[in-house]
Amino acid sequence: MFELVVLDSALRMATPLIFAALGGIFSERSGVINIALEGILLTGAFASVVVTYYTGDPWAGAFAGVFAGMLISLIHAIVSIVFRADQIVSGVAINLLAMGATQFLTWIIWGSSANSPPVQGMAHWGLPESWGAIARGVNAVIGHYPPLVYIALASVVVAQVVLFRTPFGLRLRATGEHPEAVDTLGVSVVRMRFSGVLLSGALAGLGGAFLALNTHQFVKNMSAGRGYIALAAMIFGKWNPIGALGACLLFGYAEAVQMGLQGRDVPTQFVQMIPYVLTMVALVGVIGRARPPAAIGKPY
Amino acid sequence: NTGDDATEVDAFRVGMVFDVGGKGDKSFNDSAYRGLLRAADDFEVEHTEFEPGQDADRETGLRKLAQAGYDVIIGVGFLFSEAMRNVAVDYPDVNFACVDFDVRPGETLPPNLAGLRFREEEGSFLVGVLAAMYSKTGRLGFVGGMDIPLIHKFEAGYVAGARYVDPGISTTVAYAGTTPQAFADPARGKELALLQFGRGVDVIYHASGSTGNGVIEAAKEVGKTAIGVDSNQNYMAPGNVLTSMVKKVDNAVYMTVQAALEGTFEGGLREFGLEDEGIGYAVDQYNEDLITDEMLAKVEEAKAAIVAGEIVVPKR
Amino acid sequence: MVRWNRLAGVLSPLVAVAAAFLVGGLVVLAIGESPIRIYAILFRGAFGSVDGVGHVLFNACPLIFAGLAVAFAFRAGLFNIGGEGQLYIGSFVCAWAGLALVGVPAWIAIPLLILAAAAGGGLWASIPGVLKARFGVHEVINTIMMNFIAIGLTSYLVINVFKEAGQMTPQTVEITAGQLPRLAGPLRAIGIPLPLANPLNASILIALAAIWLAWFILYRTTFGYEVRAVGLNPQAAENAGINVRRTIVLAMVVSGAFAGLVATNEIMGFRHRFLDNFSSGLGFMGIAVALLGKNTPVGVLFAALLFGVLNTGALEVDVFTDVPRELILVLQAVTIILVVVGNEVLARKLRAREARVALEAAGEAS
Amino acid sequence: MAGGPAIEMRGITKRYPRVVANDRVDLEVADGEIHAIVGENGAGKSTLMKVLYGLTPADAGVIRLKGKKLEKHRPADAIRAGLGMVHQHFMLVDTLTVAENVILGEEPRRNGVLIDAAAARERVESLSAEYGFELDPAEYIENLSVGLEQRVEIVKVLYRGADVLILDEPTGVLTPQEVKELFVILRALRNSGRTIVFITHKLDEVIELADRVTVMRDGRVAGVVEASATTKEELARMMVGRDVLLRVSKDVAAPGPTVLEVAGLTAVGRKGREVLSGIDFEIRAGEVLGIAGVQGNGQTELVEVITGLRKAAGGRVFLNATDITNRSPRQIRDLGVAHVPEDRQARGLVLGFTIAENIALGRHHREPYSRHGHLRLDAMREHAAELIDENDLKPRDPDAEARHLSGGNQQKLIVAREFDCEPSLLVASQPTRGVDIGAIEFVHQSLLGMRDAGAAVLLVSAELSEIMTLADRIIVMYGGRIVAAFDGGSVSEEELGVFMTGAGGGGGAGAGEGAGEAGRAGTPDGTGAPEAMH
Numbered sequence A: 001m002f003e004l005v006v007l008d009s010a011l012r013m014a015t016p017l018i019f020a021a022l023g024g025i026f027s028e029r030s031g032v033i034n035i036a037l038e039g040i041l042l043t044g045a046f047a048s049v050v051v052t053y054y055t056g057d058p059w060a061g062a063f064a065g066v067f068a069g070m071l072i073s074l075i076h077a078i079v080s081i082v083f084r085a086d087q088i089v090s091g092v093a094i095n096l097l098a099m100g101a102t103q104f105l106t107w108i109i110w111g112s113s114a115n116s117p118p119v120q121g122m123a124h125w126g127l128p129e130s131w132g133a134i135a136r137g138v139n140a141v142i143g144h145y146p147p148l149v150y151i152a153l154a155s156v157v158v159a160q161v162v163l164f165r166t167p168f169g170l171r172l173r174a175t176g177e178h179p180e181a182v183d184t185l186g187v188s189v190v191r192m193r194f195s196g197v198l199l200s201g202a203l204a205g206l207g208g209a210f211l212a213l214n215t216h217q218f219v220k221n222m223s224a225g226r227g228y229i230a231l232a233a234m235i236f237g238k239w240n241p242i243g244a245l246g247a248c249l250l251f252g253y254a255e256a257v258q259m260g261l262q263g264r265d266v267p268t269q270f271v272q273m274i275p276y277v278l279t280m281v282a283l284v285g286v287i288g289r290a291r292p293p294a295a296i297g298k299p300y
Numbered sequence B: 001n002t003g004d005d006a007t008e009v010d011a012f013r014v015g016m017v018f019d020v021g022g023k024g025d026k027s028f029n030d031s032a033y034r035g036l037l038r039a040a041d042d043f044e045v046e047h048t049e050f051e052p053g054q055d056a057d058r059e060t061g062l063r064k065l066a067q068a069g070y071d072v073i074i075g076v077g078f079l080f081s082e083a084m085r086n087v088a089v090d091y092p093d094v095n096f097a098c099v100d101f102d103v104r105p106g107e108t109l110p111p112n113l114a115g116l117r118f119r120e121e122e123g124s125f126l127v128g129v130l131a132a133m134y135s136k137t138g139r140l141g142f143v144g145g146m147d148i149p150l151i152h153k154f155e156a157g158y159v160a161g162a163r164y165v166d167p168g169i170s171t172t173v174a175y176a177g178t179t180p181q182a183f184a185d186p187a188r189g190k191e192l193a194l195l196q197f198g199r200g201v202d203v204i205y206h207a208s209g210s211t212g213n214g215v216i217e218a219a220k221e222v223g224k225t226a227i228g229v230d231s232n233q234n235y236m237a238p239g240n241v242l243t244s245m246v247k248k249v250d251n252a253v254y255m256t257v258q259a260a261l262e263g264t265f266e267g268g269l270r271e272f273g274l275e276d277e278g279i280g281y282a283v284d285q286y287n288e289d290l291i292t293d294e295m296l297a298k299v300e301e302a303k304a305a306i307v308a309g310e311i312v313v314p315k316r
Numbered sequence C: 001m002v003r004w005n006r007l008a009g010v011l012s013p014l015v016a017v018a019a020a021f022l023v024g025g026l027v028v029l030a031i032g033e034s035p036i037r038i039y040a041i042l043f044r045g046a047f048g049s050v051d052g053v054g055h056v057l058f059n060a061c062p063l064i065f066a067g068l069a070v071a072f073a074f075r076a077g078l079f080n081i082g083g084e085g086q087l088y089i090g091s092f093v094c095a096w097a098g099l100a101l102v103g104v105p106a107w108i109a110i111p112l113l114i115l116a117a118a119a120g121g122g123l124w125a126s127i128p129g130v131l132k133a134r135f136g137v138h139e140v141i142n143t144i145m146m147n148f149i150a151i152g153l154t155s156y157l158v159i160n161v162f163k164e165a166g167q168m169t170p171q172t173v174e175i176t177a178g179q180l181p182r183l184a185g186p187l188r189a190i191g192i193p194l195p196l197a198n199p200l201n202a203s204i205l206i207a208l209a210a211i212w213l214a215w216f217i218l219y220r221t222t223f224g225y226e227v228r229a230v231g232l233n234p235q236a237a238e239n240a241g242i243n244v245r246r247t248i249v250l251a252m253v254v255s256g257a258f259a260g261l262v263a264t265n266e267i268m269g270f271r272h273r274f275l276d277n278f279s280s281g282l283g284f285m286g287i288a289v290a291l292l293g294k295n296t297p298v299g300v301l302f303a304a305l306l307f308g309v310l311n312t313g314a315l316e317v318d319v320f321t322d323v324p325r326e327l328i329l330v331l332q333a334v335t336i337i338l339v340v341v342g343n344e345v346l347a348r349k350l351r352a353r354e355a356r357v358a359l360e361a362a363g364e365a366s
Numbered sequence D: 001m002a003g004g005p006a007i008e009m010r011g012i013t014k015r016y017p018r019v020v021a022n023d024r025v026d027l028e029v030a031d032g033e034i035h036a037i038v039g040e041n042g043a044g045k046s047t048l049m050k051v052l053y054g055l056t057p058a059d060a061g062v063i064r065l066k067g068k069k070l071e072k073h074r075p076a077d078a079i080r081a082g083l084g085m086v087h088q089h090f091m092l093v094d095t096l097t098v099a100e101n102v103i104l105g106e107e108p109r110r111n112g113v114l115i116d117a118a119a120a121r122e123r124v125e126s127l128s129a130e131y132g133f134e135l136d137p138a139e140y141i142e143n144l145s146v147g148l149e150q151r152v153e154i155v156k157v158l159y160r161g162a163d164v165l166i167l168d169e170p171t172g173v174l175t176p177q178e179v180k181e182l183f184v185i186l187r188a189l190r191n192s193g194r195t196i197v198f199i200t201h202k203l204d205e206v207i208e209l210a211d212r213v214t215v216m217r218d219g220r221v222a223g224v225v226e227a228s229a230t231t232k233e234e235l236a237r238m239m240v241g242r243d244v245l246l247r248v249s250k251d252v253a254a255p256g257p258t259v260l261e262v263a264g265l266t267a268v269g270r271k272g273r274e275v276l277s278g279i280d281f282e283i284r285a286g287e288v289l290g291i292a293g294v295q296g297n298g299q300t301e302l303v304e305v306i307t308g309l310r311k312a313a314g315g316r317v318f319l320n321a322t323d324i325t326n327r328s329p330r331q332i333r334d335l336g337v338a339h340v341p342e343d344r345q346a347r348g349l350v351l352g353f354t355i356a357e358n359i360a361l362g363r364h365h366r367e368p369y370s371r372h373g374h375l376r377l378d379a380m381r382e383h384a385a386e387l388i389d390e391n392d393l394k395p396r397d398p399d400a401e402a403r404h405l406s407g408g409n410q411q412k413l414i415v416a417r418e419f420d421c422e423p424s425l426l427v428a429s430q431p432t433r434g435v436d437i438g439a440i441e442f443v444h445q446s447l448l449g450m451r452d453a454g455a456a457v458l459l460v461s462a463e464l465s466e467i468m469t470l471a472d473r474i475i476v477m478y479g480g481r482i483v484a485a486f487d488g489g490s491v492s493e494e495e496l497g498v499f500m501t502g503a504g505g506g507g508g509a510g511a512g513e514g515a516g517e518a519g520r521a522g523t524p525d526g527t528g529a530p531e532a533m534h
């Protein structure tokens, strides 16, 4: 159960969740519910594949994922912040839009609405093997996972610092708790919320890019509910990056164990339910009392 | 290649309806599509394809094609069985064919409906033989798409083939899921494969549509081998794809169109297996270095035995 | 002014739909197709024949149930994203009851199966309801989780326990008890030439009844009054002696029951089998339908019909043109976004108008 | 008073839907003065200040701050211009610390990106030391009392270097002692050269503290006077536009049998704190028992336990000798308890319901509103129409949504509904909060009418004068306990004030505690529990 391969797998499974959950944190800390994470992941995945396909450069693809994530979250921002429409409604609509638009565009570009051709993935980081033992040592540390895995972990640390140690983070948290107070101090609530939502788009978009580049392909609806799981992880982690990281690793682990358990006479269906049941149990047992940002979901 | 007007019916027209996973899966659906394209080229027929969104659309879509005067309508995948059955009786002048037709015990098909079935277990047996001989660790892997009897056939044949070579060989089995999405989830395929490789497996056979793209990707990444399915997937990672279990859906489709065109279309069940080359394994420039003569000899021996009925390959 | 409000409330979705079509048209134009041709094919598919209209109703039917489920929960202040799971469980329980009642005459079996469908969906929905009421866990997350669980559970049951022997298709044997009649026969008898193959069945009548029922429960019963009070202001409801927790659970049960009734179309009316994974997102489309229908029963009817038209036309477009059905999905998403934005813009306009009126009144007074 | 005016506003007009909040208002505040603004609820005071501060744009008018014109300004511009505002509803983020709240928006930085937490702490400490505030920079706002919260607000303003301070109803939530301390602070601020605008409803305070007064009525300025040259009566007349009767006439109570008996009642709040400790009292038919106390000392919880909205942890509540402890709100209502909740919009009304539907609320499940689970809309409308007539509710349309009613009419609607069921016990919390003099008169008359008709009345109010006027007996709550009890008329506001801070003698359980540690205000949903004192 604690085999290295399972832990490896857990970390990789957790990576898109980590990006998306961090994104969710920035959005919700600013007071905007982001159920659109699912659609943003999908959009990021799609964009990264398109750009990688045309440029042959997966890093350009990842960048495109970030950009596309921000673009679609901009819709969420405009609809829910400028027009002050219901945030959940807006999120649901964006998920639908992302699903339709990515399939539609996949069809336009590649003639099938289900699959893209394979694209280049990201090369693992590392020093040339010819450098000898030192290179091998270094590579064992930083070359074991795809680069975005490390970036995800680093993002957690950065997010934690940004949220709790910088003026921006302080303002963001205050905006989600008490937007009037922020407004009276001359800080623009609209700007803070736009920042939060766009950051969430950037991060979740990168998560989508990882998803697609790690499989070297875009497949319709490939987010497959991960946005929702990320949402759960965010709540599970009480809207804290470190906490969310823990939750994502737990979910990733549950999924990896689930995959590893197969063929041992437990029906696949039941094993696959583990993360979902776990989430529900955790919500009841641990998180029931967690307090979301006070002004969340309320247009200002 | 469209015809939105039912009255202009000069050309011979073929409609194709795809299964989950869709066009571009490099596997099952693409194999069927290749057959259609080849037929379209050779016989200058018009064609259209679509991927139904919801269950009820399968039947409705088939009816629309039939009403619009299509001459041959081909459903790719067993999920079309029921709809085909219902529609065929209403349009006796249209020829229907369904790949992997899910026949009911004792059922007779109408004369305008052909059920195209494949003995995948036979081909799976052969790639099992190759896998067992190629494996250095003595541990094989299998990644299935949706956990359903159709895919269990692949698993059973593969395991039997491997045991034919080495009765003590172990096979790790995993399925990507229980929804049709399981045939279209390369991310999951990759993780399942990496897990198996990580546990000492060195050859994985996948029967999982585009999910298998992830399996092949994983093989490439860790330098192990995968076995492709349905289409010849050897080219996808030369050196890391041991072989492919080809299910010649393309040929079946091609022949169906040809027969309809020539007026020799026959309804009823049609089973393709090793003996008629409807099923096989692929050796080409991408994998010839991996397959030794000894392996070739052994697999041909097994093939002959199956065709001769000396080996009966289990289906589950 | 109140009349104007109401008119605007009806107009705004219409305008949004028109605007969405405009956007869709631009997209079609952008890929080098003629929007007029595509829309002509779309509407020909939906309205070009009696068959098409029958399909519109057939496609709208499950959306009505799924939409009512979301709308009803919404009235209680609950966001039920679990329609998908509830309709699976409801359909499965319905199928199960059907299998158990082999040989039972239709007039007994049909009501029992309808009840089973509602009970299945209701029971499944009661779990997030209880978790919300008892532990305060937000229903959005739990209903999402339970969708996954329901799909897995029914999948396991249908594949490993109830599957038709000797078949690959993951479905039960035919359910002969409690089949709902198709409507083609009766309609032809009164001169409406619906093709016999058209899948439209008596479930659409149940759907219409469900719309009336939802309206009646909400606006004509004590329970509905309590549901609305809890939805609008749970604290005031509690203060008024309403058992908020119980109301939340019951509202979820009713909501889930509506979702479960999708089985009347799928299991009892059309396929007569439980097919693994048959729904492909009906529950989620229910959310869109409810939103578009502004969470009122009658609104749900019209929104479901609109989506029925789009889905029916989408197939036509998909089959006969190079434009894929996903265009319709984009169209639906854009419609929703424009509806919510439109509502907000409209509300602002109204407020501005009131302010102007106030100022004028003040000006006269002084 | 050297130089030009600190604030000059000319012809300010601000309209909201259905109301013109400011109608061509002029305001001039001299440099270095304390300027009071008074006016009834809804007169437009807060709106005028929000316009000045740049929170809401005016529809017309000109604003000058120290001679400089402010146009289309946002709070950031106002702050830069030296303006600071302490809002009527505090603008503090509960989950942040004192220091974080103070620096928010103008954070000291380290390395250009990180917050310099040490510098922040120092600034807060030095500012609060300067005025003797005793604020702990690391404490979370949610753990502070209202009085301390207000000091945080003042520090926030000073931190930004404001020399013109606006305080919107700063004394509304304070005890008399805290008010005194605040006045000391405000005078010190003025003496250090700052200009202060403060809004209040309490005319005594105006006379005591202000240099000049602007009186507002119905969105307009009714006059500007020197504080030293006016009287309470004159100010009241200017505010209301007629002579005001500041007293309600009431007959001597004729108490009957005991209706409500509370014995040894305890309750536990969030985090397991005891919010009610051993409460004992009784109310007899035909008398009004008033509960005085600073908000957050258990009054809210007491009312909630009596009405079934909160579980008691110990002790008993009897209604007409029936034990109703921990019964459901519905059972308690059905036994004859009516409740006018303290927050009318949060608990009293369903704003999205019509007047008729709100009238039925609480008895909707019984005849005539319901029969066998079937709602009878006609009966609802009919009865609503009757009550509208009897109570002169506006609008006179049973189908109008409650959200479109004015605050006063919303309160009248609740009172009409609750009094309609002829309860044996009436629990009224803050029944006149935020309603104007006309509505106050109505509510007071109705309360006394109920008493005289033989109901027992439990009146909880933050307005001492209201308690003094209406109650036949008064108890004072502090820290979840009853710390004093008086007969009406035998005690002065000042005496009550002393007990309300827990500083009173007489063995009050909370005696000796500093006012600063008083619990914070309960939130409307009753989750904000006060701190237990021991």
Ligand SMILES: Nc1ncnc2c1ncn2[C@@H]1O[C@H](COP(=O)(O)OP(=O)(O)OP(=O)(O)O)[C@@H](O)[C@H]1O
Residues within 6 Å of the ligand: D016, D017, D019, D020, D021, D039, D040, D041, D042, D043, D044, D045, D046, D047, D048, D088, D434
């Ligand atoms: N955001 C708003 N939208 C609509 N109307 C408003 C808004 N803010 C205030 N009003 C209305 O404007 C009028 C003036 O309100 P304002 O808050 O300025 O009164 P006030 O004098 O401060 O009263 P109080 O003494 O109760 O604080 C009231 O009728 C109020 O209902």
Ligand SMILES: Nc1ncnc2c1ncn2[C@@H]1O[C@H](COP(=O)(O)OP(=O)(O)OP(=O)(O)O)[C@@H](O)[C@H]1O
Residues within 6 Å of the ligand: D017, D018, D019, D041, D042, D403, D404, D405, D406, D407, D408, D409, D410, D435, D436, D439
């Ligand atoms: N925040 C708000 N948003 C929208 N409308 C408001 C708001 N506050 C008040 N109003 C509207 O402004 C009008 C005046 O409200 P306000 O509470 O000032 O009434 P009022 O003149 O004080 O009446 P009353 O004497 O009954 O209290 C009401 O019709 C109310 O609907």
Ligand SMILES: [Mg+2]
Residues within 6 Å of the ligand: D045, D046, D047, D088, D168
């Ligand atoms: Mg005010």
Ligand SMILES: [Mg+2]
Residues within 6 Å of the ligand: D041, D042, D406, D407, D408, D434, D435, D436
């Ligand atoms: Mg008022």
